[in-house]
Amino acid sequence: MLQEIIMAGFGGQGIMSMGQLLTYAGMLENKHVAWIPSYGPEMRGGTANCGVTISDREISSPVVFEPTAAIIMNRPSLDKFEPAVKPGGIILVNSSLIDKKVQRTDIKAYYIQANELAEELGNSRVSGMVILGALLELTKVVNFDSVEESLKKVLPEYRYNLIPLNRKALEKGAEVVRNG
Amino acid sequence: MAKILMKGNEAVGEAAVMAGCRYFFGYPITPQSELPHYMVKRLAEVGGVFLQAESEIGAVNMSFGAAGSGARVMTSSSSPGISLKQEGISYLAGAELPVVIVNIMRGGPGLGNIQPTQSDYFQATKGGGHGDYNLIVLAPASVQEIVDLTIDAFDLADKYRNPVMILGDGVLGQMMEPVEIREVQVNVPEKTWATTGAKGRKPNLINSLYIVAERCEEHNLRLQAKFKQMAKDNIRYEDYLADDAEILLVAYGTSARIAKGAIDRAREQGIKVGLVRPISLWPFPYEHLAEVAQKVKSVLVVEMSAGQMIEDVRLALNGSKPVDFYGRLGGMLPVTSEILREIEKLAKGGRSNG
Numbered sequence: 093m094l095q096e097i098i099m100a101g102f103g104g105q106g107i108m109s110m111g112q113l114l115t116y117a118g119m120l121e122n123k124h125v126a127w128i129p130s131y132g133p134e135m136r137g138g139t140a141n142c143g144v145t146i147s148d149r150e151i152s153s154p155v156v157f158e159p160t161a162a163i164i165m166n167r168p169s170l171d172k173f174e175p176a177v178k179p180g181g182i183i184l185v186n187s188s189l190i191d192k193k194v195q196r197t198d199i200k201a202y203y204i205q206a207n208e209l210a211e212e213l214g215n216s217r218v219s220g221m222v223i224l225g226a227l228l229e230l231t232k233v234v235n236f237d238s239v240e241e242s243l244k245k246v247l248p249e250y251r252y253n254l255i256p257l258n259r260k261a262l263e264k265g266a267e268v269v270r271n272g
Numbered sequence: 273m274a275k276i277l278m279k280g281n282e283a284v285g286e287a288a289v290m291a292g293c294r295y296f297f298g299y300p301i302t303p304q305s306e307l308p309h310y311m312v313k314r315l316a317e318v319g320g321v322f323l324q325a326e327s328e329i330g331a332v333n334m335s336f337g338a339a340g341s342g343a344r345v346m347t348s349s350s351s352p353g354i355s356l357k358q359e360g361i362s363y364l365a366g367a368e369l370p371v372v373i374v375n376i377m378r379g380g381p382g383l384g385n386i387q388p389t390q391s392d393y394f395q396a397t398k399g400g401g402h403g404d405y406n407l408i409v410l411a412p413a414s415v416q417e418i419v420d421l422t423i424d425a426f427d428l429a430d431k432y433r434n435p436v437m438i439l440g441d442g443v444l445g446q447m448m449e450p451v452e453i454r455e456v457q458v459n460v461p462e463k464t465w466a467t468t469g470a471k472g473r474k475p476n477l478i479n480s481l482y483i484v485a486e487r488c489e490e491h492n493l494r495l496q497a498k499f500k501q502m503a504k505d506n507i508r509y510e511d512y513l514a515d516d517a518e519i520l521l522v523a524y525g526t527s528a529r530i531a532k533g534a535i536d537r538a539r540e541q542g543i544k545v546g547l548v549r550p551i552s553l554w555p556f557p558y559e560h561l562a563e564v565a566q567k568v569k570s571v572l573v574v575e576m577s578a579g580q581m582i583e584d585v586r587l588a589l590n591g592s593k594p595v596d597f598y599g600r601l602g603g604m605l606p607v608t609s610e611i612l613r614e615i616e617k618l619a620k621g622g623r624s625n626g
Contacts, residue, residue: 112448116277119450127277127448131303131386152533154447157607 093123093148095233096156098173100141101165101186101220109246110163110220111142114227116242117234118146126154139168146233161231163223165206167192174199182230184223202226202269209264218261225265236262275450280440281306283415283451284348284374285314287422292458293344293372294320297334299327301350302386303442304376308348328353332360332373339369340478342466344426348374350442351392352383354400361435362401365495366480368465370429372422373407374438376445379603387603388442390525393580396439397554404492406499408436408506409553411524415449421551423456430461432502439553441576443526443605507560508551513539514564517546519618522561522585523574524550527606531574534611543619553581561588568593570618574606575599596624 097114101107111127118125126145143156158178164170165186177183179198188207204226206219213222228236239262243255278286285307288296296315298308308324315322321338325331331347338345349357354375364371377392379385392400396409408428412418418440425436467476482488512532514520519538523531528549538545548564550557565571571593573582579597586595598614600606614624 112277115448119275119277125277125450128443129446131442131446149536150532151529152536153530153605153608154443154449155605157609 093146094160095146095231096158096160097144097146097227097233098141098156098159098162098176099144099165100139100162100169100173103140105140105165106217106220107140107165108142110224111144113239113242113246114144114224114234115146116245117238118144120238120241121234123147123234124149124151126151128154128156139166139172141169141173161227163227164190165220165223166190170194184226184230186219186223188219202230204265204268206265209268210261213257213260213264215257218258221258221261222265222268225262226269227265228262229266229269236266275452277448278415278451279306279446279448280415280418280444281376281446282310283418284422284438285310286453287419288346288372288426289314289318289320290419290453290456291344291423291426292460293346293426294318295335295338295343295345296320296322297325297331297338297345297347299325299331299349299353301353303378303388303445304348304350304374306445307374307376328356329360332357332364335371336360336364336367336369339364339371340367340467342463342468344370344430344460346372346374348376350376350378350386351380351389352378354392354395358395358401361407362403362405363480364435365401365405365407366403367478368433368495369435369478370426370433371435372425372429372438373435375440377439377441385603386442388444388526388605389576389601389603390441390527391577391580391601392439393553393575393577396437397556397584405495406502406554408432408434408502408555409439410436410508411439411551411553412444413525413528413549415444415447416451417551418444419451419453427459428506430463432498433465434498434502439525441526442603503555506552507555507557509557509560510549510551511564512547512549514546514548517544517564517567518569519543519545519615520565520568520571521545521547521574521611521615522550522571522581523547524553524581527574527576530606530608531611533608534615537608537612538615538619541616543615545615545619550581556584556588558584558588561585562590562592565589565593571595572614572618572624573597574611576605577601594623598624
């Protein structure tokens with residue numbers, strides 16, 4: 093198993109934290125993991141992205157050149173990363189914010205109204221968790237419990253009250269892609 | 273012991289604290305700024321001193337002062353900032369002061385950019401400052417190895433009374449990987465030479481000035497004997513699938529990781545290829561490399577530079593094998609598939625760069 097995942101969007105959408113959360117979950121499952129942020133000039137213009145690698149084997153490059161999956165949270169990120177996805181890979185598009193469709197036919201695209209779904213759950217800020225839930229459902233890269241456990245590691249204790257909402261958001265995302 | 277997820281830069285800082293470092297002098301520069309950032313908070317927790325100097329030159333000379341008084345000290349920067357520190361590093365070597373210096377390399381020359389490179393190899397291993405001196409230069413390839421080598425760096429610096437450099441790059445500094453944070457038995461040797469106050473004893477002098485040529489030569493000869501011993505005792509490397517290799521890759525740090533990925537893919541095609549990864553860049557594993565290379569047909573050096581370590585590889589092989597090169601410059605990373613293509617060329621009997 094080797095999953096190389098790109099997560100990309102605007103600064104402030106929680107992209108980096110979402111990547112760290114997934115990396116943490118992989119570590120809790122005793123997998124080899126690596127996380128790397130974009131820190132170069134591409135950050136100018138407000139886009140942020142990070143690469144997450146989760147593998148059964150030692151990880152060679154922590155930098156993701158050819159993602160097996162991409163989570164796309166804004167339009168510039170779609171333009172940037174659609175060409176990079178590995179043939180046969182998947183691309184998850186937050187269609188609340190992006191009206192453009194994926195052009196490639198050799199990758200599988202999923203459109204998720206992450207912001208509306210998050211608002212239905214009562215907090216638009218969990219839109220990233222909705223789309224992460226979809227990723228988990230499609231790739232089985234880690235299980236939901238590991239992500240929930242990781243939240244306990246990355247959140248301060250006074251934020252633990254947010255864990256059930258985050259869990260619901262993950263499950264919502266999974267449900268959406270499960271039901272097509 | 274439980275694992276935690278840490279950035280490479282933060283891991284350097286935590287490892288330094290584990291090794292008993294209580295003094296850090298630095299100046300921010302991407303891609304290593306998380307290290308001073310981490311030290312601000314962490315050193316306060318353990319009663320240490322963090323000081324953001326007015327410049328890199330200030331920071332390295334503050335390290336000189338703290339090391340002279342017997343403390344475990346670290347200073348860090350990235351390429352352009354390390355260039356500024358070179359005068360101070362030469363003084364540290366001349367005055368025989370143990371300081372751990374971290375260089376998280378970025379693009380150059382000049383201001384370059386903030387992306388990862390390995391283009392400071394010459395500067396680190398061949399003496400970036402003036403005079404006849406050497407640093408022990410350790411090149412980690414993972415966040416865990418950053419921790420392990422940083423801890424060792426403090427012991428080696430004290431053992432030889434010599435500066436030691438940790439040489440990483442932007443990828444290693446910025447990436448997060450699991451690390452084991454362990455209890456370290458801190459054994460700082462007694463520093464009878466340190467300037468700790470001369471009450472009841474003769475004053476100590478920390479100095480690199482030897483104005484009489486005869487005395488300066490004596491000092492240099494003594495240093496050279498020390499460097500010889502340092503070179504003998506501190507060779508480190510990792511072999512990866514090198515035993516039956518017909519093609520041998522040589523790479524360190526981030527390049528070595530990517531090279532391993534390419535080797536795995538080449539092995540799936542039945543190409544017998546392996547890797548020697550120098551971990552100590554000074555001293556360089558000349559003899560080991562020569563021995564492994566005896567059995568191979570060709571050698572490919574992979575670096576994130578225009579070809580710097582390749583000169584040491586050529587010295588090691590002394591013309592016995594063809595040595596080819598694949599490198600990316602200016603902050604670009606070698607990609608697994610590109611290295612694989614070079615391996616395939618060599619496997620067909622061609623040359624990689626010729």
